[in-house]
Amino acid sequence: MTLPQPRPGIMDIAIYEPGKSQVQGARRVIKLSSNEAALGPSPKAVAALAGSLGESHRYPAGDSGEVREALGKAHNLDPARIICGAGSDELLGLVMRGFAGVGDEIIHTAHGFAMYNIYAKGVGATPVVAPEKDLTTDVDAILARVTPKTRIVFVANPNNPTGTYIPGSEMRRLRAGLREDILLVCDDAYAEFVDAPDYESGFALASETENTIAMRTFSKIYGLASVRLGWGFGAKNIVGVMERIRSPFNVSRPAQFAGLAALADRDHVARTKAHTKKWLAIGLQRLRGLGLKVGESHGNFLLPEFPKVPGKTAAECDAFLQENGIIVRRVDGYGLPNHLRVTIGDEEEMTVLLDVMAAFMERK
Numbered sequence: 538m539t540l541p542q543p544r545p546g547i548m549d550i551a552i553y554e555p556g557k558s559q560v561q562g563a564r565r566v567i568k569l570s571s572n573e574a575a576l577g578p579s580p581k582a583v584a585a586l587a588g589s590l591g592e593s594h595r596y597p598a599g600d601s602g603e604v605r606e607a608l609g610k611a612h613n614l615d616p617a618r619i620i621c622g623a624g625s626d627e628l629l630g631l632v633m634r635g636f637a638g639v640g641d642e643i644i645h646t647a648h649g650f651a652m653y654n655i656y657a658k659g660v661g662a663t664p665v666v667a668p669e670k671d672l673t674t675d676v677d678a679i680l681a682r683v684t685p686k687t688r689i690v691f692v693a694n695p696n697n698p699t700g701t702y703i704p705g706s707e708m709r710r711l712r713a714g715l716r717e718d719i720l721l722v723c724d725d726a727y728a729e730f731v732d733a734p735d736y737e738s739g740f741a742l743a744s745e746t747e748n749t750i751a752m753r754t755f756s757k758i759y760g761l762a763s764v765r766l767g768w769g770f771g772a773k774n775i776v777g778v779m780e781r782i783r784s785p786f787n788v789s790r791p792a793q794f795a796g797l798a799a800l801a802d803r804d805h806v807a808r809t810k811a812h813t814k815k816w817l818a819i820g821l822q823r824l825r826g827l828g829l830k831v832g833e834s835h836g837n838f839l840l841p842e843f844p845k846v847p848g849k850t851a852a853e854c855d856a857f858l859q860e861n862g863i864i865v866r867r868v869d870g871y872g873l874p875n876h877l878r879v880t881i882g883d884e885e886e887m888t889v890l891l892d893v894m895a896a897f898m899e900r901k
């Protein structure tokens with residue numbers, strides 16, 4: 538008997554492991570494992586969610602029209618070139634299905650976001666890994682890996698889990714060095730957190746070219762990870778392909794209402810950003826003070842590197858944190874076995890986290 542067989546590539550996928558949300562035995566759990574917003578969603582978004590529930594028997598707007606209009610206004614972009622999805626994850630998958638298949642190659646960076654690799658294998662394409670330099674995207678390394686089979690290049694900017702970014706000039710040099718038929722995906726999931734003056738979101742390149750798409754999400758600074766809302770901005774020829782293959786009601790009604798309210802609550806976004814910046818700075822200083830190697834992060838998380846000394850390793854710190862009810866993210870799967878990714882939480886969570894980290898580093 539021959540059972541149904543999956544398409545080539547699918548069984549090579551290591552199933553995505555989300556950040557843990559529970560630890561055994563702990564009363565109160567501090568979850569700093571998924572880069573969720575420190576201050577939660579805007580109360581206005583929560584009210585909009587609640588208000589949408591009575592209409593749950595209705596299908597949502599299939600084209601997320603109001604959300605695209607509002608996004609267009611907020612960012613000065615043409616709404617006709619915006620596509621919404623159930624998280625930007627869905628859009629990354631649509632890009633892959635739309636533009637790559639069996640025998641094709643896609644390029645992502647060594648410590649790039651895990652889903653690029655997973656979606657590539659899902660369509661039978663080959664993920665080609667470009668090494669990074671100092672945990673940062675290396676444009677020359679990407680360009681050196683382009684072959685006639687290359688279809689898509691994915692760059693998260695800033696990147697998760699490294700927290701590093703490349704300046705607009707580097708992204709433009711990358712675009713200029715790629716063949717015209719190669720799609721460049723600028724995954725800007727953390728763009729709203731960045732203050733660096735030489736940073737440029739993917740919107741500009743996506744406006745100026747017909748082979749670049751920029752992706753954004755409501756899961757990070759807007760604090761709506763659970764409702765699943767992301768969006769992309771690109772040329773009509775790119776967005777039009779994705780529109781053809783997406784499911785007809787891919788963004789739920791609650792997600793559309795919550796997104797509209799969250800987008801309008803600029804104060805909440807500003808508060809979240811200020812809080813995140815403050816605790817990134819405090820966290821960086823405290824962790825460095827404990828002797829850990831930590832780079833500056835342009836996202837909402839830090840990535841301390843632990844010594845390979847028995848008793849002080851990343852794995853042992855992770856276990857110690859869990860014993861104390863704190864969940865952070867192991868990043869072995871990203872090729873970083875000596876690092877832990879720690880999301881910025883609220884004030885109380887950060888205070889507890891930093892004290893427990895200090896206890897770990899100081900224990901005999």
Ligand SMILES: *Cc1c(COP(=O)(O)O)cnc(C)c1O
Nearest residue numbers: 624625626650697726754756767
């Ligand atoms: C969180 C994240 C996403 C996906 O977010 P969604 O919840 O699917 O919108 C995409 N890219 C990067 C780099 C991320 O960190």
